[in-house]
Amino acid sequence: MALKKEETKKDHLKWMLTFSDMMTLLLAFFVLLISMSSLDQEKLKKVLNSLKGSLGVLELGSLSEISVQAKKENDTSFLNQDLLTPEYFKNLKEMILELTNYNGMNIMAKESGYIISIDNDLIFDSGSADIKESASLFLDKIILLLKSGVNHIEVQGFTDNIPINGGKYSSNWALSAARANSVVKYLIEKKFNPKKFSTVAYGETRPIYPNTTPENRKKNRRVEIVVDSPITQLNLYVRELTE
Numbered sequence: 001m002a003l004k005k006e007e008t009k010k011d012h013l014k015w016m017l018t019f020s021d022m023m024t025l026l027l028a029f030f031v032l033l034i035s036m037s038s039l040d041q042e043k044l045k046k047v048l049n050s051l052k053g054s055l056g057v058l059e060l061g062s063l064s065e066i067s068v069q070a071k072k073e074n075d076t077s078f079l080n081q082d083l084l085t086p087e088y089f090k091n092l093k094e095m096i097l098e099l100t101n102y103n104g105m106n107i108m109a110k111e112s113g114y115i116i117s118i119d120n121d122l123i124f125d126s127g128s129a130d131i132k133e134s135a136s137l138f139l140d141k142i143i144l145l146l147k148s149g150v151n152h153i154e155v156q157g158f159t160d161n162i163p164i165n166g167g168k169y170s171s172n173w174a175l176s177a178a179r180a181n182s183v184v185k186y187l188i189e190k191k192f193n194p195k196k197f198s199t200v201a202y203g204e205t206r207p208i209y210p211n212t213t214p215e216n217r218k219k220n221r222r223v224e225i226v227v228d229s230p231i232t233q234l235n236l237y238v239r240e241l242t243e
Contacts, residue, residue, distance in 0.1 A: 084233055088148075092234075095145050096241050102138050109239035113151075113229040116142060120159075120179065120221040127167050129178035131186055139183075142225065143190050152228040153187070154198045155180045160217035161204040177201035183223055 100107055104119030123135045131139070146153065157176030169175040180199040188194050209216035229235050 084231070089237055092145075092148075092237065093241060095141065096238070099138060099141055099145070100242075105138065107238070107242050109235070109242050110226070113227040113235060114238045114242070115227070116145075116225040118223050118225070119218065120223060121218060123183070123223060124179060127164070127169070127175070129169070129175065129182045131182050139186060140190075143187065143192075146187070146192070146225075146227065149229045149231040149234045150196065150227055151230045152196055152198070153192075154200060154226040154228075155183045155187075156200045156202060156224045156226060158202050158206060158220060158222050158224070159204050160220045161207070161211040162217065172203040173201055176203045179223055183225070 096107055099105055099116070102122065104122045106117045108115045108117065118138075122138070123131055125132060157178075157180035159172040159176050161172075164171055164175060169178060177199065180201060184197045184199055188197065204211075204220075207216075207220040208222075209219050211217050211220060
């Protein structure tokens with residue numbers, strides 16, 4: 001009797017082997033789907049939803065909402081690797097050198113892209129978030145730089161530590177936010193994809209120099225355009241030029 005019960009228990013657990021094999025296959029299937037960036041998103045959702053309906057033992061949940069990012073051929077802010085020619089890098093070098101010749105503008109490399117730092121006095125009048133007409137001279141050159149190899153752009157606003165008394169903006173936070181938004185608006189009006197942008201306001205909280213002299217406060221009043229680039233070769237080239 002005891003032997004019969006033991007055999008029945010073993011038979012009862014055999015389903016776990018089949019279940020384990022099925023789960024392994026499903027895991028490999030989803031890894032393959034995610035790794036194929038050229039998949040059509042709507043088709044993927046249909047496949048996942050059909051699996052969800054047919055496999056009662058698996059609850060896909062949020063997996064049915066997987067977002068697959070596909071490269072769009074008409075996206076002007078993505079640079080194809082085939083276009084990274086010597087002529088392209090020659091033009092890039094000339095553009096960066098021309099921009100950094102402006103007093104109050106600097107380009108710094110970062111791990112996956114670069115940062116364009118611009119003194120507020122180049123773009124705005126004191127206490128204002130309206131872009132000056134003269135700013136278009138170099139902002140349009142920045143646009144040419146941003147047209148290539150850009151994945152995401154975050155525009156950050158900064159001020160000095162002098163409190164705002166009166167005027168349109170109630171605080172340095174509000175002023176830095178308005179200035180970052182003005183730069184983004186300018187770029188979007190030049191036919192950039194709005195989905196590539198975000199803005200951050202830091203006010204007086206992140207000075208790069210002590211706010212002890214008028215010169216230091218001037219340098220702390222700035223807008224930074226933080227560029228995330230997916231192209232390693234371009235990032236290394238910018239780092240070489242700026243360092």
